[in-house]
Amino acid sequence: MKKVPVIMDCDPGNDDALALIMVHAAENIDLRAVTTVAGNLNRDITAKNGLEIAEYFNMKVPVSKGCYPIMKKFEALDISIMGAAGMGNAVLPQAKGSYSPLNSVELLHQEIRKAPGEIQILATAPLTNIALLLSVYPEVRDMIKGITMMGGAVEGGNHTPRTEFNIYTDAEAAKIVFQSGIPIRMIGIDVTYRTPVYEEELDELLACRNKTAKFIGDLMFYPGTKERPVPQEGLFIWDALAAAAVINPDIMTWRHHFVDVETRGEITYGETVVDVKNYLKKKPNTHVAYECNKQEFFQMIRYTIEKLG
Numbered sequence: 001m002k003k004v005p006v007i008m009d010c011d012p013g014n015d016d017a018l019a020l021i022m023v024h025a026a027e028n029i030d031l032r033a034v035t036t037v038a039g040n041l042n043r044d045i046t047a048k049n050g051l052e053i054a055e056y057f058n059m060k061v062p063v064s065k066g067c068y069p070i071m072k073k074f075e076a077l078d079i080s081i082m083g084a085a086g087m088g089n090a091v092l093p094q095a096k097g098s099y100s101p102l103n104s105v106e107l108l109h110q111e112i113r114k115a116p117g118e119i120q121i122l123a124t125a126p127l128t129n130i131a132l133l134l135s136v137y138p139e140v141r142d143m144i145k146g147i148t149m150m151g152g153a154v155e156g157g158n159h160t161p162r163t164e165f166n167i168y169t170d171a172e173a174a175k176i177v178f179q180s181g182i183p184i185r186m187i188g189i190d191v192t193y194r195t196p197v198y199e200e201e202l203d204e205l206l207a208c209r210n211k212t213a214k215f216i217g218d219l220m221f222y223p224g225t226k227e228r229p230v231p232q233e234g235l236f237i238w239d240a241l242a243a244a245a246v247i248n249p250d251i252m253t254w255r256h257h258f259v260d261v262e263t264r265g266e267i268t269y270g271e272t273v274v275d276v277k278n279y280l281k282k283k284p285n286t287h288v289a290y291e292c293n294k295q296e297f298f299q300m301i302r303y304t305i306e307k308l309g
């Protein structure tokens with residue numbers, strides 16, 4: 001089987017962590033590097049989490065430290081919703097290894113140049129590293145096979161009324177990426193809201209309680225407690241859906257639209273404007289996910305748990 005070479009650009013983050021172990025476990029993916037960036041937490045903490053996850057699961061890939069937003073002051077998220085270190089209840093051993101000597105932009109550049117035309121980037125964080133890469137090394141644009149991102153929305157937001165967190169955190173960067181001409185698959189919050197994971201489903205998925213199931217449970221604050229129950233409306237595991245779409249794009253139904261990012265709006269800064277009805281008469285630049293096959297998604301999580309043990 002020819003494996004798909006993937007670089008994961010992320011801000012772990014509990015859902016990033018699940019996404020990362022899913023792509024690491026997938027038979028058809030060849031994970032080449034983990035490039036971290038500021039997002040859910042500041043860049044030191046996302047890098048630390050990335051390195052610890054990579055070591056705990058013996059990934060043997062370089063992990064790099066990344067950037068803060070380009071044009072905008074970094075705004076830390078109220079991380080209490082994701083646990084003190086953004087990893088739910090999961091506490092991993094301190095990493096023994098070190099970061100890549102390259103920062104995330106340089107590591108992306110190096111790995112893309114090693115396999116021109118082949119690399120898929122799985123982006124589950126603000127798009128700062130990727131926008132900087134495209135600005136510093138514009139020639140790599142044509143060497144990237146595609147970007148599958150968790151970010152944006154067709155409608156509404158999860159951070160402001162109109163914006164999704166990753167895009168809002170660095171809207172200028174997102175604009176550069178959407179305008180790059182690189183084939184993009186967008187897993188917005190719409191499809192994640194349509195794919196809630198309920199407590200009884202977690203009971204079944206995580207029943208074996210091996211190391212990996214326990215880690216996933218800890219990431220998701222499972223089993224719930226009186227103080228922090230599993231929400232009745234279910235959990236939305238944003239980034240894990242983007243990982244699923246890289247592993248098997250057929251898990252989603254897609255529509256091809258033109259998408260751009262609002263960077264001047266007073267109350268809409270960071271909105272992904274998805275031209276569903278093609279008012280702007282622009283060539284579509286993004287495949288937008290609409291529905292996810294939840295059973296297939298669960299099967300990928302089961303596979304990850306069995307494979308990693």
Ligand code: BDR
Binds near residue numbers: 014015
């Ligand atoms: C996205 O924002 C982050 O908090 C999550 O890790 C995910 O990438 C969801 O909007």
Ligand code: CA
Binds near residue numbers: 010012013016039125
């Ligand atoms: Ca993320």
